[in-house]
Amino acid sequence: MKHVTEEELIAYQEGETTQREAIAEHLTSCTACRLELERIEAVLNALDNLPVPERGPEYGRAVWQQIAPRLPERAGRGWRTWLEPRRWVAIGAMAAVVLGAFVAGRWSKPKDSGTPAASVAQVRERVLVVAVGDHLGKSEMVLMELANAAPPPSGQKQINISAEQKRAEDLLDANRLYRETAKQEGDAALADVLDDLERVLMDVAHSPQDITPAQLETIRQRIEAHGILFKVRVVGKELQEKQNNTNSAPPATESKAGERNKA
C-alpha cells in the first residue's frame, strides 16, 4: 500500500473514512504514516487545551435579565390558562389572604394613628406582610419536602414529584404577584428573595413528573446553591415578627423594608 495521504489521515482521525481497516493495518507497519498521524493528533490535542472562560451558575440568570425586557409579548393562549380550575384555586386563596389581611388591618388600626395616607400605606404593607408570610411558609414546605426526599428503594429508579410540582405551579402565580408588589413597594430585598424563589419553583414546576434520583439531586443542588431555604426562613421569620409588632406596637416612622434595603 502507498503512504496514506494527509487527507486520508485526517478523515481517519475524524472517523470519517470508509477505508478504516486498511489504513489501521497500514499504520501498524508504516512508521512514517504513524508519525504523520501523531503530528496531526498533537496539533488537535493542543487545540483541545484552549480554555474557555468560565461562566458561573448565575450566567443563565444574567442572560435572562439582559434579554427579558427585549422580548415581545406573545398573544398565545394565555387567557385560556387563567380559566383552568387550579388557577382559580390559587387566585381564590390569594384573594382570601389579602381580604383577611385588610380586615385585620381595619380591626387592629389604632384610633389615634397618623394621617389617612400613612394609614393606607400601613394597611398595604400589612397586606403584603401577611400574604407573603403565608406564601413563604407554603413554599418552604415544598422545598423542604424536595430537599429531604428519601432515595428510592431498590428496584425503583424514578421518583414521582407530581404533587410538589402542582403546588410549585400554584405558588408560582402568587410569587409573581408578590414579587411585583414588593418591587413597587420598594422592598428590594424581599423582591430579590422572591425572584430567587421563583427560579427554583419554576425549575420544579417545569420538571417531568417522574424524575431520576440524579435529577432530584440537581434540584436539591439548585435549592442549596441559592441558599433559598435559608433566605425564605429568614424573611419569613422577619415578616412574622413584623406582623406581631404591627399588631402590638404603634407604627414606626420608617418601614422595615426601607431598613432592609439600606442594609
Place this chain on the structure above:
Amino acid sequence: MIRMSESAGSTQDREALQSAARESDALAVERTLAGERDAFRVLVERHSQQLFRLAYRMTGNEHDAEEVVQEAFLRAYRSLGQFGSRANFGTWAYRIAANYAIDRMRQKRTEDARRQTPSALAEQQEQDPLDLVADERPTPDRLAGNTELRKKIEEALKELSSSERTAFVMRHWEGCAIEEIAAVLKSTTSAAKNTVFRSVQKLRRALEPYVGPRGALQAKAAGAAPEPRGTEL
C-alpha cells in the same frame, strides 16, 4: 409527600436525564407559545452555558460570545412558532447561535478589512502566513509557556474562514455530526467534510512547529530531518 413509582425501564441515568431535559424543554416551549413569557426563562437558564462555549470558540472573544448568546435566544423566542415540538430545543438554539456567530464573524472581518489601510492590507496578502509565523518563532523557553502557545492557537484560528472555523469548532470541540455541520453551513455533507478537512490542514500548517514532542521545531533543534513521505512502501 414524594411518591416512588416503578422504574420506566433499564435506560441509563444519563439517557434518562437527557430525555427528561428534552421533555422539560418541550413543556417550556409549549408554555412560552401559550403566552407565558417567563417559561422561556427556564430554557435560557438551561442552555446559556452551552451556547456561550460554542460562541466563544467561534468568535474568540467574550464580548462577542455574550452578544451571540443573547441574540440567539432573542431570535429563538421570535421564531419559536416555527420550532417543531418534536425537535430538540437545545440543538435548535445551538444552530441559531452558530448561524449568528458566522454572520457576526463575517461582519467583523469586513469591518476590520475596511479599517486597515489599502497598503497594509496588500502587504499582508502578499506575505505568506507561514512566513509570518516563522519570523515570530519563539525560543524553547517561550514555547514552554502556555500563554505563548495559546496566542499562536488564537492567531491560527483567526486565519480560518468563518465556515472553516465553524466546521472545526462544531466537529472538534462540540462533537457534532457532519450532517449537523452541513445544516449550519447550508452545504452538502461532502462539502462540510471538506471544510472540516481544510480547517484541520490549515491549523496543522500553522501550529505544528509549536506543538507535540515530534514537532518540526524540536526535530530541527535536535538536528534530525523529518522523515520524507510520499514514497511507496
